[in-house]
Amino acid sequence: MRIDVKKCAAILKEQDNILILTHAHPDGDTLGCGFGLCRALIKTGKKARVINADDIPKKYNYLFEDMPQYDFKENYIVAVDIATENLLGALADTYASKINLCIDHHGTNTEYAEYLLLEETAAACEIIYKVILELGADIDKKTADCLYTGISTDTGCFRYASSTSSTYRIAADLIDKGADNGYINRVMFETKTKTYARLEKLAIEDMELYCEDQVAIMAVTQEMYAKTGSNEQETEALAPITRQIEGVEIGITIREKPDGTCKASFRTFEKVNAAELAKAFGGGGHPQAAACRMSCSVEEAKKMLVEKCGEFLK
Amino acid sequence: MRIDVKKCAAILKEQDNILILTHAHPDGDTLGCGFGLCRALIKTGKKARVINADDIPKKYNYLFEDMPQYDFKENYIVAVDIATENLLGALADTYASKINLCIDHHGTNTEYAEYLLLEETAAACEIIYKVILELGADIDKKTADCLYTGISTDTGCFRYASSTSSTYRIAADLIDKGADNGYINRVMFETKTKTYARLEKLAIEDMELYCEDQVAIMAVTQEMYAKTGSNEQETEALAPITRQIEGVEIGITIREKPDGTCKASFRTFEKVNAAELAKAFGGGGHPQAAACRMSCSVEEAKKMLVEKCGEFLK
Numbered sequence: 001m002r003i004d005v006k007k008c009a010a011i012l013k014e015q016d017n018i019l020i021l022t023h024a025h026p027d028g029d030t031l032g033c034g035f036g037l038c039r040a041l042i043k044t045g046k047k048a049r050v051i052n053a054d055d056i057p058k059k060y061n062y063l064f065e066d067m068p069q070y071d072f073k074e075n076y077i078v079a080v081d082i083a084t085e086n087l088l089g090a091l092a093d094t095y096a097s098k099i100n101l102c103i104d105h106h107g108t109n110t111e112y113a114e115y116l117l118l119e120e121t122a123a124a125c126e127i128i129y130k131v132i133l134e135l136g137a138d139i140d141k142k143t144a145d146c147l148y149t150g151i152s153t154d155t156g157c158f159r160y161a162s163s164t165s166s167t168y169r170i171a172a173d174l175i176d177k178g179a180d181n182g183y184i185n186r187v188m189f190e191t192k193t194k195t196y197a198r199l200e201k202l203a204i205e206d207m208e209l210y211c212e213d214q215v216a217i218m219a220v221t222q223e224m225y226a227k228t229g230s231n232e233q234e235t236e237a238l239a240p241i242t243r244q245i246e247g248v249e250i251g252i253t254i255r256e257k258p259d260g261t262c263k264a265s266f267r268t269f270e271k272v273n274a275a276e277l278a279k280a281f282g283g284g285g286h287p288q289a290a291a292c293r294m295s296c297s298v299e300e301a302k303k304m305l306v307e308k309c310g311e312f313l314k
Numbered sequence: 315m316r317i318d319v320k321k322c323a324a325i326l327k328e329q330d331n332i333l334i335l336t337h338a339h340p341d342g343d344t345l346g347c348g349f350g351l352c353r354a355l356i357k358t359g360k361k362a363r364v365i366n367a368d369d370i371p372k373k374y375n376y377l378f379e380d381m382p383q384y385d386f387k388e389n390y391i392v393a394v395d396i397a398t399e400n401l402l403g404a405l406a407d408t409y410a411s412k413i414n415l416c417i418d419h420h421g422t423n424t425e426y427a428e429y430l431l432l433e434e435t436a437a438a439c440e441i442i443y444k445v446i447l448e449l450g451a452d453i454d455k456k457t458a459d460c461l462y463t464g465i466s467t468d469t470g471c472f473r474y475a476s477s478t479s480s481t482y483r484i485a486a487d488l489i490d491k492g493a494d495n496g497y498i499n500r501v502m503f504e505t506k507t508k509t510y511a512r513l514e515k516l517a518i519e520d521m522e523l524y525c526e527d528q529v530a531i532m533a534v535t536q537e538m539y540a541k542t543g544s545n546e547q548e549t550e551a552l553a554p555i556t557r558q559i560e561g562v563e564i565g566i567t568i569r570e571k572p573d574g575t576c577k578a579s580f581r582t583f584e585k586v587n588a589a590e591l592a593k594a595f596g597g598g599g600h601p602q603a604a605a606c607r608m609s610c611s612v613e614e615a616k617k618m619l620v621e622k623c624g625e626f627l628k
Contacts, residue, residue, distance in 0.1 A: 158472040158485075159503055161496020168486035171472075172479040182475020186583070189473055192558045201518060244506045269500070 001115050005127070008117040009134035011101060012041065012078075018048040019074035021099070023082045024089025026052050027236065028060065028188060032125045032150025033080035033103065035063040039146065040137040047072050053089030057233050059187050063146050076100050081124035081150075083284065084110045103127055108275060108284045122162040125150030129170050141178030148179035149188070156240060157189050160288065196237070199230035203238055209248070215309045216242040219254040219298045239289075243267040250277070250309050254294075254301050262301050265291045272312050280308055315429055319441070322431040323448035325415060326355065326392075332362040333388035335413070337396045338403025340366050341550065342374065342502060346439045346464025347394035347417065349377040353460065354451040361386050367403030371547050373501050377460050390414050395438035395464075397598060398424045417441055422589060422598045436476035439464030443484050455492030462493035463502070470554060471503050474602065475584075510551070513544035517552055523562070529623045530556040533568040533612045546571075553603075557581040564591070564623050568608075568615050576615050579605045586626050594622055 003011070012018070020038055022030040034050040041048040047070040077099050082088060083106035085096040102113035105124040109116060119127050125147045132139055132147075139147070151171055155163045158171070175181050192200065199220070207218040220235050235255055242251025251267040264281070266274040267289055274290035281304075283292020294301045317325070326332070334352055336344040348364040355362040361384040391413050396402060397420035399410040416427035419438040423430060433441050439461045446453055446461075453461070465485055469477045472485070489495050506514065513534070521532040534549050549569055556565025565581040578595070580588040581603055588604035595618075597606020608615045 152472075158495075159499040161500070163495060165486040165489040168482045168489065172482035172486065175479040175482065181472075181477060185473040186475070190554070190558050191560055193560045197559050204515060204518075240504070244504050245511050246505055246507045 003115050005130045015076040016046050017072040017075035020050045021079045022052045023087040024053040028153025029150040030081040032146045033128045036146035039143040040132040043137045053091045085112045122167045123151040123154035139177045144174040144177040144179035148174040195230040196234045198228035210306045214249045216248045217252045221256045239265045261295045319444045329390040330360050331386040331389035333391050334364045335393045336366045337401040338367040342467025343464040344395040346460045347442045350460035353457040354446040357451045367405045399426045436481045437465040437468035453491045458488040458491040458493035462488040509544040510548045512542035524620045528563045530562045531566045535570045553579045575609045
């Protein structure tokens with residue numbers, strides 16, 4: 001059942017012992033939503049906890065390291081920034097059928113939860129911000145850091161066309177409430193680990209153009225991880241690079257998995273709908289950023305992707 | 315004489331045939347200020363014109379290409395985003411001693427103009443925005459594009475710690491007035507020409523770490539321009555790259571001039587004041603971004619810079 005911000009806050013007010021689920025391969029938006037909402041709920045006197053199927057990259061530690069840890073049997077289950085149940089990863093088996101409330105910004109949300117608050121904002125954290133205001137909970141510095149992190153990371157630090165004036169105004173409010181925008185953006189966008197810097201160099205060398213230079217494909221292999229000391233967690237920042245060369249309409253990053261299959265991430269401009277492109281391979285996402293799994297080798301994936309891109313560019 | 319926004323607007327209201335000077339090697343902020351203010355003045359029925367000592371990079375064409383071109387003998391001369399007279403470049407001889415009003419955000423401004431409106435905002439365009447509001451001039455879509463461009467480019471698209479909540483709110487207002495933030499950020503931050511992409515690859519290969527990996531220096535030589543088909547205008551985007559490796563406190567880009575001398579650009583974090591570092595070589599700028607000229611070869615510059623950085627890091 002679709003609900004609005006007011007109803008969502010009213011529902012949360014009546015619940016306690018709330019378990020918040022974030023999506024697998026967590027990013028700043030799902031974690032910012034999870035820990036931001038969790039902190040606000042705790043402020044209103046409730047018990048709440050955030051869980052994730054995967055390890056949370058270290059750079060996000062400030063989102064939660066000072067938080068009280070509550071142990072409880074969950075009474076109410078909330079999913080944040082999760083478009084489909086399979087994005088729960090390893091948590092899907094236990095929780096997929098039990099989700100009471102979903103707060104999300106993906107137009108592709110499959111309405112798997114009992115209640116769905118869906119607004120197609122640039123970042124899901126914008127919706128959480130509105131829910132917290134409606135809850136009447138105090139947004140302290142740490143909560144502001146969480147929500148700012150989600151907004152900044154999901155908009156490429158306010159670069160993407162998806163950012164609206166409302167996105168900027170919420171960010172301004174969060175800075176006034178103490179969000180450390182300088183630190184957060186430095187960590188999220190201005191800091192390359194030495195291992196990542198080495199990986200990026202190899203990946204850029206590997207990048208090739210196809211379809212009259214309208215498609216850029218970069219592959220990251222297990223061999224590259226071994227060579228550079230890097231790992232898949234560090235590849236998130238590579239995806240935008242593929243789309244940055246003049247004339248490129250579709251940028252694709254292919255990541256080889258340990259079992260030899262791969263995951264492809266798409267970044268596009270207005271001309272091509274990335275979510276539809278990903279859908280052709282069983283994936284999904286946003287109009288300009290999407291992803292899919294491919295049960296084949298990097299080389300086979302490249303071939304299939306180039307062919308499909310050719311069709312989309314016609 | 316130092317003045318405030320109110321007084322600045324009052325002065326401009328009384329003037330006509332206004333010549334607006336922007337700084338040499340123009341960037342988004344000086345051009346956004348110049349063309350934004352020019353458009354607003356024209357809206358209030360005045361004649362105004364913007365000039366620059368150097369060629370304006372093509373990507374900025376949308377700032378001015380539809381503007382009426384007025385021919386007049388200037389009655390009043392305004393400098394925007396220009397900290398010192400020598401930043402006028404080739405315009406200095408004619409205008410340096412004749413500047414009536416300067417609107418600037420550099421704490422290092424030498425107060426060379428008759429009137430100075432100085433606020434240490436993240437971008438000078440924030441001040442121009444306030445002046446235009448005070449003038450009571452309409453901010454149309456094109457003016458909003460100009461001001462947004464200045465703010466976005468001077469804050470690294472809202473990344474840098476210099477961005478305040480006010481910076482974000484002004485950006486939000488400009489988006490509401492029609493600024494095409496998606497397009498502008500795509501052009502300014504997400505588009506690499508093929509020649510730039512080749513240059514960037516070479517420059518990253520050249521980059522080396524010094525002072526226990528706290529200093530990264532990247533040199534761009536005339537030979538690299540020749541090899542890649544790129545040019546100095548395209549090097550602006552290289553400077554932030556030097557500061558992005560974990561642990562680096564000072565990032566330096568050295569650009570070789572055709573005469574064999576060089577220009578060094580500094581990017582730092584809180585630990586080191588870039589303006590003071592640049593000052594040691596006769597340059598200047600902001601606490602975290604500054605530059606200087608050096609009348610020596612790239613290799614000699616490297617040596618001197620590493621030594622000086624060592625002192626600053628102690």
